[in-house]
Amino acid sequence: MSTLIKSAVTTLEVEAWLSSEMTPGDTRWFEGPADPAYALSLQPKLKLTAPSASDLPTILVTPAHTYQQMLGIGTSVEDTTINNLSKMDAATRASFIQQLADKESGLGFNLFRITIGTSDFTAQPFYTYNDLPEGETDFDMKHFSIQKDVDLSIIETVQALLQAAPNVKIFASPWSPPAWMKTNGDLKRGSLKEGAEYTAALAKYYRLAIQAFEEQGIPVGAMTMQNEPLLETDYPSCYMSPERQLELAIALKREFDEHGLSTKLWIFDHNFADAMGYVTPILNDSEGYNVVDGIALHDYDGSPEVMSEIHAAYPEKPIYLTERSLWGTAGADRMAQYFRNYASSYNAWVTMLDSQIGTHQWLGQPGPTMFVQDAAQPNRYWRTPEFNMLAQYSRFVEPGAYRIGSTYGSTETVTNVAFRNPDGSLVTVVINQTQEEQSFRVLCDGQQFIAALPAGTVGTYRWIQ
Incomplete structure (x- = not known):
């Protein structure tokens, strides 16, 4: 029983990393470095929970739908x-x-x-x-x-x-x-x-x-x-x-x-x-x-x-x-x-x-x-x-990963693409192109997590389903 409990606990967390844009494509980057707000910044882990009703923009991830191999x-x-x-x-x-x-x-x-x-x-x-x-x-x-x-x-x-x-x-x-x-x-x-x-x-x-x-x-x-x-x-x-x-x-x-x-x-x-x-x-x-x-x-x-x-x-x-x-x-x-x-x-x-x-x-x-x-x-x-x-x-996204099904979202909130790695972990890369923080929900195989993505920032989320 203790093994099952431990396993269940480890599958209820989502790892998250953030990176922000900063004057993208500008020649000022030839002049010297600068620090964006987020640079592969590890965030506190998010919780996977039972589904609930939500008005948030929702990304539906369907691992059973597999596409090309990476x-x-x-x-x-x-x-x-x-x-x-x-x-x-x-x-x-x-x-x-x-x-x-x-x-x-x-x-x-x-x-x-x-x-x-x-x-x-x-x-x-x-x-x-x-x-x-x-x-x-x-x-x-x-x-x-x-x-x-x-x-x-x-x-x-x-x-x-x-x-x-x-x-x-x-x-x-x-x-x-x-x-x-x-x-x-x-x-x-x-x-x-x-x-x-x-x-x-x-x-x-x-x-x-x-x-x-x-x-x-x-x-x-x-x-x-x-x-x-x-x-x-x-x-x-x-x-x-x-x-x-x-x-x-x-x-x-x-x-x-x-x-x-x-x-x-x-x-x-x-x-x-x-x-x-x-x-x-x-x-x-x-x-x-x-x-x-x-x-x-x-x-x-x-x-x-x-x-x-x-x-x-x-x-x-x-x-x-x-x-x-x-x-x-x-x-x-x-x-x-x-x-x-x-x-x-x-x-x-x-x-x-x-x-x-x-x-x-x-x-x-x-x-x-x-x-x-x-x-x-x-x-x-x-x-x-x-x-x-x-x-x-x-x-x-590991070599040999498969892209899996996910709804694209909207450029007015967040967009994304999702993958399943060879080790079974799921990864979704979520993009906020807007000038405001965007909260969103990911719903996947009977579980969900909710995250907030700062303006002009990309988030990568990884979890075991």
């Missing part, structure tokens, strides 16, 4: 961040990496995006792993090398991440094929040259990249075949039609199979607005459907609801939100919308800029990252409130 939450390890890290001493760099991986003191990220060659967020001249003098070709890949990634501490940094958190998963994205494969002979703009020989060459190039990473102790669980394939711009980029990506996916899968690689292939890696038009020609093809393991999306144009449309069309193909930066409670709510529309992951884009908003080669001015480095004192860096906002999800 792969993970994380960020990018691109050259801008790594270049800034390389300016730190070894102890500071190790402490920074620990904050990315550790669930107790840091973010607890478990999913990281790396680049195949350089992206626009780099301090380096643009490069790939097979750059040649103009007019030369190398279909046999005799000049293939990832040595620049070694020299620039990219490999070392990813290795350190894997050492800090062995369960971390890595996926990779290319911004451009080598210039000699492209119609304009340039890493900027252009497209892959026509012809099966160029499709085969690019497939071999990507296969060699995955093998090279693995030889360095970096297993690449998945890759996208072209970052933003509908964009041609003045940094590494490459237009790639869905028909050409279908050909590449088939050729790349063949390369992987012939060389014993298990890396999964994710298609598209671009905006919601163009997603259905891009993925349907690939997934409606029987061979394409068989070689594609998932769908990658960005959120710079369009609505997250297209992910539910894609899920309805292709329910066996997981969906991943591979790139976006978000700020404040509006950003936390946007993340909730991703998950409510079947995203199995979320990755922020760019982990640390410095106080001079550097160093990058994007064509606009980025917003503040979750960490900012003091350009004058590289060992000094600070967290922005986005660190806290991301951790409200990443510390508590």
